[in-house]
Amino acid sequence: MTRILGVLNVTPDSFSDGGRFVDVDDAIAHARSMRLEGADVVDVGGESTRPGATPVAAADELARILPVVEGLARDDVAVSIDTMHADTARAAVEAGATIVNDVSGGLADARMASVVAELGVTYVVMHWRGHDLSRGTTYRDVVAEVRDELSARVDAVVAAGVDATRIVLDPGLGFSKGADDNWRLLAGLDRIVDLGLPVLVGGSRKRFLGALLPEGAPMEHRDPGSAAVSLLAAQAGAWGVRVHDVAATRRVLDVLGAVDGAAATLPTVLAPVAGEPDRIALRGLVAFAHHGVFDHERRDGQRFVVDLDATVDLRAAARGDELARTVHYGELADAVVAAVERDPVDLIETVAERVAAVALGFAGVDRVRVTIHKPQAPIAVPFDDVAVVIERRRA
Structure with a gap:
């Protein structure tokens, strides 16, 4: 006092x-x-x-x-x-x-x-x-x-x-x-x-x-x-x-x-941390597709793995406990896998761009980070992983 x-x-x-x-x-x-x-x-x-x-x-x-x-x-x-x-x-x-x-x-x-x-x-x-x-x-x-x-x-x-x-x-x-x-x-x-x-x-x-x-x-x-x-x-x-x-x-x-x-009697109100936006993260989504520049890749197909971070303001959904005010991550996962598995292209860069566009089509998603792993890539030397990573935002 x-x-x-x-x-x-x-x-x-x-x-x-x-x-x-x-x-x-x-x-x-x-x-x-x-x-x-x-x-x-x-x-x-x-x-x-x-x-x-x-x-x-x-x-x-x-x-x-x-x-x-x-x-x-x-x-x-x-x-x-x-x-x-x-x-x-x-x-x-x-x-x-x-x-x-x-x-x-x-x-x-x-x-x-x-x-x-x-x-x-x-x-x-x-x-x-x-x-x-x-x-x-x-x-x-x-x-x-x-x-x-x-x-x-x-x-x-x-x-x-x-x-x-x-x-x-x-x-x-x-x-x-x-x-x-x-x-x-x-x-x-x-x-x-x-x-x-x-x-x-x-x-x-x-x-x-x-x-x-x-x-x-x-x-x-x-x-x-x-x-x-x-x-x-x-x-x-x-x-x-x-x-x-x-x-x-x-x-x-x-x-x-x-x-x-x-x-002192008011309920605690949580504020976002500056520089740390809310996001939904999907890890290790597996899709089977026929992307690649080689004939055997197009013919036989192979496994692709996707990691995705979608920036979404989650405060409204959390306050009201309402699914409609967030992004349904099950539906997002299905859409990402479907985007990977559709018509073949040569480059996983193209696949990553396609996945980013699909994710940004969900209402509330402002920014995405997409990683496309190609664990069976045709590389002559031993390797653990190869991937491309892109970040895109709503224009």
Whole structure:
């Protein structure tokens, strides 16, 4: 089940809701509301990471977040602390937070990884290329590069002592990425999930979603697009999504869960394997005929053996268990033998062509492979077999 992390910014300058929840009571009330709407975790942040945001002193960040974290912990609300600073992370965890969500992935504060390791909490490592989000936005293959850079960060924080089983990855939508990069990351999110660690996706209300709307549209108009991003992330296997509109996200994830549950009850539908068509195979059909260029062959006759593969789509016949929707292989075998045994010709190549035409005359046969064996061919040296093989399809 994909977890929902409800965003709670206790900052005056957040790009989405700056100033709305700087009051502790307002912040706690909003967190409780998100919990009732379906948030699994409340992600508390005391420093805006929007482009151009002014850095916040550690003391100011702590003053903003600690009363809120403590209040939520008393209410048994699961709390994540959104911070790049090791001292803030430590204080928040000691106050009751159980997740450290670090948008810098440990790069902004060299002590962060060792502090998280000591605290033994879940650590969200985000892809980050520095404080200036307008730099580092050139990618040849954004999915591959984000994947590689996240892998490198995992190696670094594990080397610092963080338990690998407690790491969550975040591809960092909107951080040092152009709009097209964000869409490509969403399209290739399964490649990040394939790293084998839980993945958190935070696309809620970000600028690349606003670019789809009329200029000047209110921030809340980005919520339907944000819910769509959450749905796509969940379908790709994301561990969690970080969102402002918890209620809408809960609804779309509930719909996805209902569909997945229904899918589990459907009968298995078998699909053909690419490049491997269905076929009916006849092996070792024996016919006696008088084909050959020599007089004794025409006079005495000899045995011919036919192998045939007829390409036929067998799905409809299998679903309905209906003989009429496949090729009756008994009738096909009779027709092949009759084609071989009728008027003599010089070459078995001609016989093979005749057999192919007969087989393709059966409704549903799209392609045939015909092998005509001539085990008594007039060859002077010892041999096991001689045959011609042709493939023909319906023109």
